[in-house]
Amino acid sequence: MQKIKGKFFCFLVTLIGLVCYAAAAMASVNIQDMRIGNQSDGARVVFDMDKKVNYRVFLLNNPKRVVVDLADSNINKLxxxxxxxxxxxxxxxxxxGNDKRVVMDLLRPATIKKVFFIEPQSGKPWRLVVDLLMSNExxxxxKIGNAYVVTNNTGFAPQEEKKESRWWKREPTNSDDAKRVGRKRIIVLDPGHGGKDPGAIGYSGTYEKNxxxxxxxxxxxxxxxxxxxxxxxxxxxxFIPLRQRIKIAQNYKxxxxxxxxxxxxxxRQATGLSVYTLSDTASDQxxxxxxERENKADIIGGVDLGGNSKEVNDILISxxxxxxxxxxxxxxxYLVKEMSACVKLVKNTHRFAGFAVLKAPDIPAALLEMGYLSNRSEEASLRTTSYRNKLAHAAAKAIDRYFNDPEIASN
Ligand SMILES: [Zn+2]
Incomplete structure (x- = not known):
């Protein structure tokens, strides 16, 4: 009996050892605390963590903000x-994966002065320090989009660097920028409605879904x-529920x-094209x-708009x-600009409304209303390949311009 107990004990110790080892090998970085303090020339942001994290820090505009990306980490305080x-x-x-993005909204222009680690000492854990310098416009x-990492100060030993090599541990070079700009961009197009949901029905019976x-x-x-x-x-x-359409876009990244x-x-006189983006409050009635009409697609399909609880959705969206x-x-x-060159637009062409289909929290999204099927001549136009082609070429031009925009291209 004693012998069995001893063996079992050994087994248990080994098992616990193995589990701990596996946990240690796979463990994420725990960001335990974050502090922001004033300095005479700017501000100091300090992240406390149980071990060094791979990071990158950069500036973005509209609104002005500092972005700190932290690889494989858990953040407990915010x-x-x-x-x-x-x-x-x-x-x-x-x-x-488990990468986190901390965004600091700025009250005034600032640049990144220095980013460095402080080793654990006198009971304090690893700290990542980001010094911000007050600057002018x-x-x-x-420095916008000039995503940079102060590589010399990361303190990673060369071997470690190799083992845990992540692209954002390096300061991007010009060729990196070129690569990023040249990276194949992924676009998901979402033809509205479908199946049992025909969408709008036109003057002479054209289905929006077609x-x-x-x-x-x-x-x-x-x-x-x-x-x-x-x-x-x-x-x-x-028929595809609205939430599913978002999931598809997310799955394709x-x-x-x-x-x-x-x-x-x-x-029936109403005509013109319009472009919508997401907002909590609609720009007009x-x-x-x-x-409301477009969101009804889910009700038609007998599917709850969610799948997630409201709370989860709100968090995801925010x-x-x-x-x-x-x-x-x-x-x-860009889309409105390109479209305006070739077709009639409604007044205030870019509008805001709470479309369920635009609610992917992480994917830039717009909804294009190509025109009114209820108008006899616009319905006739929309039925022709040549008219749709005109719209499609304008949309493609807008997409080119969007991805070539300096702020988007550097992302
Ligand atoms: Zn529709």
Whole structure:
């Protein structure tokens, strides 16, 4: 009995040992605390952590912010509001895997002065220090997107560096920038409605779902020829719940999502194209009503809009939302500009409304209403390949301009 007990004890110790070893080998970095303090020339941000983290730090504009990306880490504490002469507050977003993005919104222009580690001493853990320097608008502008990492100060031994090599541990060189710009961008096009949900029904009976699918396929072809990677949420006449459309874009890791629709109105005179991006509050009643109509697709399908609880959705949506919304707006602006050169637009072409299909928290997204199927001549136009082609080429041009925008290209 004693012998068995002894053996079992040995086994247990070995087992615990193995589990601990595995945990240690795989463990993420725990960011235990974060502090922001004033300095005479700026601010000091300190992250406490149980071991060194791979990081990158850079500036973004509109709104001005400092981004600190931390590889494979857990963040236990976060300050949404701080009282500091430079930093207004912080947000955390999830990136690939367990990588985290800490965003610090700035009250005024600042640049990154120095980033370095302090070793554990007198009971204090590893610390990553980011020093921010008060600067003027020009100095800030000169550094935007210039994602940089102070490699010399990371303190990684060369071997360790190799073993844990992550692209963002290095200071990007010009060739890195070129690579990033040249990287194949992924676009997900979302032909609205489908299957049992016909969408709007036109003056002479055209189904919105058929026009959106035709446009989706045509635009996909044009964009593929330009070298983009392009997927459709549906390439057939099938019903897909709205939430599922977002999931598809997320699964493809889309850089841009565009939902394609055609509207209808009681007033048969109504014509024109419009572009929508996400907002909590609609820009006007008409926009709100449209969002309600488009969102009904899920109710038609008998599917709850969620899948997630409201709380989870709210959290998901608020993560990195500001950044995504800015990008969405930027894209919408280019889209409106290119479209205005070739077709009639509605007044206030870029509008805001709460479309469920635009609620991916991490993917810039816009919804295109190509025109009114309820208007006899616009319905006739939208039925022709040549008219849709005109729209598709303008959209493709807008997409080019968007991805070549310096702020987007450096991301
Ligand atoms: Zn629609």
């Amino acid at each position: 300050y949404t509001k701080v009282s500091n002469q430079i930093v207004a507050g912080t947000r955390v977003g999830k990136m690939d 020009n100095q800030f502008n000169a 026009i959106t699918l035709a446009m989706g396929r045509e635009l996909q072809k044009i964009l593929r020829n330009k070298g983009y990677t392009v997927y459709l949420t549906r390439d057939k006449d099938i 889309a850089d841009l999502f565009m939902s394609i629709h055609a509207d209808s109105a009681q007033n 008409e926009a709100a009503a449209l969002a 993560l990195s939302q500001t950044d995504t919304r800015n990008k969405s707006s930027k894209y919408a602006t």
